[in-house]
Amino acid sequence: KQEVTQIPAALSVPEGENLVLNCSFTDSAIYNLQWFRQDPGKGLTSLLLIQSSQREQTSGRLNASLDKSSGRSTLYIAASQPGDSATYLCAVNQAGTALIFGKGTTLSVSS
Amino acid sequence: NAGVTQTPKFQVLKTGQSMTLQCAQDMNHNSMYWYRQDPGMGLRLIYYSASEGTTDKGEVPNGYNVSRLNKREFSLRLESAAPSQTSVYFCASSEAGGAGIYGYTFGSGTRLTVV
Numbered sequence: 001k002q003e004v005t006q007i008p009a010a011l012s013v014p015e016g017e018n019l020v021l022n023c024s025f026t027d028s029a030i031y032n033l034q035w036f037r038q039d040p041g042k043g044l045t046s047l048l049l050i051q052s053s054q055r056e057q058t059s060g061r062l063n064a065s066l067d068k069s070s071g072r073s074t075l076y077i078a079a080s081q082p083g084d085s086a087t088y089l090c091a092v093n094q095a096g097t098a099l100i101f102g103k104g105t106t107l108s109v110s111s
Numbered sequence: 112n113a114g115v116t117q118t119p120k121f122q123v124l125k126t127g128q129s130m131t132l133q134c135a136q137d138m139n140h141n142s143m144y145w146y147r148q149d150p151g152m153g154l155r156l157i158y159y160s161a162s163e164g165t166t167d168k169g170e171v172p173n174g175y176n177v178s179r180l181n182k183r184e185f186s187l188r189l190e191s192a193a194p195s196q197t198s199v200y201f202c203a204s205s206e207a208g209g210a211g212i213y214g215y216t217f218g219s220g221t222r223l224t225v226v
Binding site for chain 2: 045
């Protein structure tokens with residue numbers, strides 16, 4: 001059974017810092033991996049989607065990498081801002097089921 | 112750009128009452144999903160519909176039923192609500208197939224409290 005783990009569960013950083021969020025999964029037979037952002041009391045906003053054949057995807061200050069063989073993905077946020085404060089969720093997609101989520105990393109960026 | 116629309120946004124039920132959560136998508140996606148989100152548990156799949164006319168159980172289907180009414184709509188029904196079903200419910204959709212090039216789009220959620 002696929003399990004997705006996100007470390008750390010919570011992270012506090014000062015504004016301007018570069019940071020890395022980690023995601024690991026136990027079964028490497030995935031179609032893709034998706035990173036989401038969730039603000040308190042809100043829905044999920046898709047940030048980046050990495051297909052299993054890809055190594056990384058970039059959008060603005062965000063860069064996500066995927067190492068399928070080792071079961072790891074990282075989300076790199078450059079020059080963090082208070083507006084980046086949210087919970088970041090990692091999810092993997094594989095055959096015969098739907099997206100399987102980690103429990104998230106709650107990020108707080110202080111000004 | 113509506114995407115995935117869920118109704119209602121908030122609901123309070125008494126134990127034993129029934130209700131249906133509605134979800135509609137306007138992206139012509141084949142697959143639709145229902146998740147629940149609980150503190151400390153993350154998002155867990157309740158049911159999904161890979162294509163119109165099919166539904167399958169997810170990780171936590173007990174106490175729920177679903178209907179894929181047509182390609183656009185996928186509803187979740189609680190026949191006899193219990194306090195353990197207090198949660199935030201999210202509907203999502205995606206295009207099927209394509210060897211993993213498609214992601215999921217989520218609705219804004221329904222916050223359900225059962226008292």
